[in-house]
Amino acid sequence: MTQTFEQWCGDLEARLSRNQQRLTPQRRLIARVLHGHDGHVNVDDLHQLVRRKDKSVGYATVYRMLKLLEDYELVQTNTFVDGTARYEIASKHHSHHDHLVCKECGTVVEFENEEIERLQELVAAQLGFDLVDHKMVLYGRPKLGTCCAKH
Amino acid sequence: MTQTFEQWCGDLEARLSRNQQRLTPQRRLIARVLHGHDGHVNVDDLHQLVRRKDKSVGYATVYRMLKLLEDYELVQTNTFVDGTARYEIASKHHSHHDHLVCKECGTVVEFENEEIERLQELVAAQLGFDLVDHKMVLYGRPKLGTCCAKH
């Protein structure tokens, strides 16, 4: 279930104004670019993309915006590709997914698995916790010599 | 199933000499401290601990040693506590475990779950991969107001 930019940005604006913060043109632009991207952007690329629309936007603004979105849980941060932070939009209206990384070529595949999620809740419960969030990354080698994307 | 330091260090020495590398006093010391620690050490603390035994050991040596151990898969690296790298010994003789982090106080709890591991292999297989490795971190909030360790 995907969410339109307007909906997502509405969430953002609500959160911002609740904290007497503003949805400035720069922030809206960054939000739009991020929402349009298919995920796993790093800061550098995001900054580049934003600059294609507005040369004046600075690096720090992108970082600060991402931090905001992170705090508001409107993006999900990953570091599994190459250690540097990568971002994808997230919200309760987007269904949760996890990632599998190909050890051969680095391609990232997304997947969902209800069963595992259920077991994770169970495990947490057994340890005395309510499961709030989780990160799971699988690392695989492609079967049959055929690789996911490249080669 | 835990492994003695001697066994683990044997593995290390074997790997090293296979690559005409040496188990120097510094490296042995770092190995010993690391093996004695109960896990999730960061480089800084490890360096401190090592220095309590030998003031002369430098920061870079610790980093280089950890990289070695990582390459040889004799340590497992985590970054989930605060983003900086933390290490714990690992080997085929140590059973695999995953982590749950308390959102309240940051305490890390370890657990194992056969069922989830099986499902992970299944998911990978369905996507056309052989599962090589995985990382899973659960984030939880303690039930009943009682918290894991602190407070």
Place this chain on the structure above:
DNA sequence: ATCCTTGCAAATTGTTTGCAGCTAG
């Protein structure tokens, strides 16, 4: 007028590297 936000540059943090000297084989 106040307070949030911005871009820039400088600062910080975590980690890696170059190098001259040292050490084991």
Place this chain on the structure above:
DNA sequence: CTAGCTGCAAACAATTTGCAAGGAT
């Protein structure tokens, strides 16, 4: 002697921060 290893300091990369100026309420 050769090759690996060390400590130190400098280099690096990713991210954060201080600050003076700009803009919204």
